[in-house]
Amino acid sequence: MQAPALRDQLTQAARCVAAVRAGRSLAEALPTVPDALRPGVQALVFDTLRQGGTTQALVRLLAEHAPPPRVAALLEVALALLVRGEAYAPYTVVDQAVQALPALRAPALRGFVNACLRRFLREQAALLERARATPQGRWNHPTWWVQRLQADHPLLWADVLQADNEPAPMVLRVNRRRITRTQYLAQLVLQGWSAQPIGDDGLVxxxxxxxxxxxxWAAGWVSVQDGAAQLAAPLLLGAGLRPGARVLDACAAPGGKTAHLLELADLELWALDADGQRVRRIDETLQRLGLPAAGSTVRVLHADAADVRAWWDGRAFDAIVLDAPCTASGIVRRHPDVRWLRRPGDVARLAQQQARLLRALWPLLAPGGRLLYATCSVFRGEGQQVVEAFVAEQPQARRLPAPGHLLPGGRVADATPAAEALLAAHAMGDNARRGMDGFFYALLQRA
Ligand SMILES: C[S@@+](CC[C@H](N)C(=O)[O-])C[C@H]1O[C@@H](n2cnc3c(N)ncnc32)[C@H](O)[C@@H]1O
Known part of the structure; x- marks a missing residue:
């Protein structure tokens, strides 16, 4: 099959980058790209957004007047390619970017785009130095994000930002009810693929x-789930729950952690989510993996978890997972648009939702029961601070050992011996952790 023309990929990539700059997510924009072009376009868009502080600053330096958004986005994609300088000869990038303009309904701007890109090639070193003079241009995250990370993780913030700009590995979770990890690894090797174990059930x-x-895949032998997310079920199950224990997964869709819990233990499990479309994905996940379906020992409900009176039957839960909605600042390696879509006020707004969910769900926990609070955020305002404030107001809540803030690239923000021992016990030593997303875990026990 003939490779798609770079011109067509640049056109589609510019549309996607313009969508993100206008506040829409790649989850919306990428599915509009024709199938044959999508893998190449996704790679271009991801790379552009990972350099998006530099490329935006370069466009401002090169263009006297701001061009229309799609043309600015085209310049960003072409500049990202030129800065990387690996895949295409510079003259090819310039030529194909100019040729992309008619499809972006801007044929009159040929001369402008050509002049901008050629000037970049002539003055690359000086322009890059100026573009990288601000925190946003240097680290390719909004300035408020860089400053917040510096305050939250004074020694590790630069490592986090650097790790955020690297592609993330694909990580699988083997379904123990279907096949062992050793057997599955052998299947991969037969196909000519290699993988490294991570955690209790994972393969990178x-x-x-x-x-x-x-x-x-169709038979449910594996799921795709980052190594950090694969810690939730083992942390909650910890020393073990009795068979048939009642467990609530309060923010469950699309069902990654629900499924892992059911792969590891026989439970009476309630899986809730407030998003009706995403709730359907919990059923699909359980079905593909051959796990108990809704209506058996599992209940899948579309509900606001904090509106307890609307859905609870009054019987206490032995364990609760609260994988709360958050900024997703820990998974920007996989979702490079997230950093450009969030606003500074989002952290406080989401922290309020997280605290509301914690307060509402705590009374549903049986005495001695455990609640695992998790977010895929690196910000302390959505992790440590939420939990500290909750424990201060709730005398019955006792903190058990948990990893706290895990940072992309594998560092533990507050590496206590107990946290390190726990990670080691789940085969998440230094080496294994390197490919992980950012996550926060706190484990609370009710007195
Ligand atoms: C981080 S995702 C959960 C991922 C899921 N636990 C997994 O492992 O596949 C957070 C989820 O919380 C849901 N959510 C947000 N507010 C909620 C609420 N008040 N009650 C229940 N679910 C909520 C969102 O729809 C979203 O699906």
Missing amino acids: LEDAVPVQQLPG
């Missing part, structure tokens, strides 16, 4: 693979 693939090509 050396190269990403479309899921349908994975051995046993």
Whole structure:
């Protein structure tokens, strides 16, 4: 099959980058790209957004007057390619960017785009130095984000920002009810793929693979789930719950942690989510993995978890997972648009929702029961501070050992011996952690 023309990929990539700059997510924009172009376009867009502080600053330096958004986005994509300088000869990038303009309904700007890109090639070193003179241009995250990380993680903030700009590995979770990890690894090797174990059930693939090509995907042998997220179920189950214990997964869609819990233990499990469309994905997840379906020992409900009177039957839960909605600042390696979509006020707004959920769900926990609070955020305002404030107002809440803030790239923000021992016990030592997303975990026990 003939490779798609770079011109067509640049056109589509510019549309996606313009959508993100206008406040829409890539989850909305990428599905509008024709199938044959999508993998190449996604790679271009991800790379552009990972350099998006530098490329935005370069466009401002090169263009005397701001061009229309799609043309600014085209310049960003072409500049990202030129800065990387690996895939195409510079003259090809310039030529194909100019040729992309008619499809972006801006044929009259040929001369302008050509002049901007050629000037960049002539003055690259000086322009890059100026573009990288601000925190946003240097670190490719909004300035408020850089400053917040500096305050939250004074020694590790630069490591986090650097890790955020690297592509994340594809990580699988083997479904123990179907196959052992050793057997699954052997299946991968038979196909010519290699992978490294991570955690109790995970495998980090050396190269990403479309899921349908994975051995046993349709038969539910594996799921895709980052190594940090794979800690939730083992942390909650901890020393073990009795068979049939009642567990609530309060923010469950699309069901990654619900499924892992059911792969590890026989539970009476309630999975809730406030988003009706995403709730359907919990059922699909359980079905593909061959786990108990809704209506058996599992209940899948579309509900606001904090509106307890609307859905609770009054019987206490032995354990609760609260994987709360958050900024997703820990998973920007996989979602490079997130950093450009969030606003500074989002952290406080989400922290209020997180505290509301914690307060509402705590009374549902049986005495001696455990609640695992998790977010995929690196900001302390959505992790440590939420939990500290809650424990201060709730005398019955006792903190048990938990990893706290895990940072992308594998550092533990507050590496206590107990946290390190716990991570080691789940095969998440230094080496294994390197490929992980950012996450926060706190484990609370009710007196
Ligand atoms: C981080 S995601 C959960 C991921 C999921 N636990 C997994 O492992 O697949 C957070 C979820 O919280 C849901 N959510 C947000 N507010 C909620 C609420 N008040 N009650 C229940 N679910 C809520 C969102 O719809 C979203 O699906």
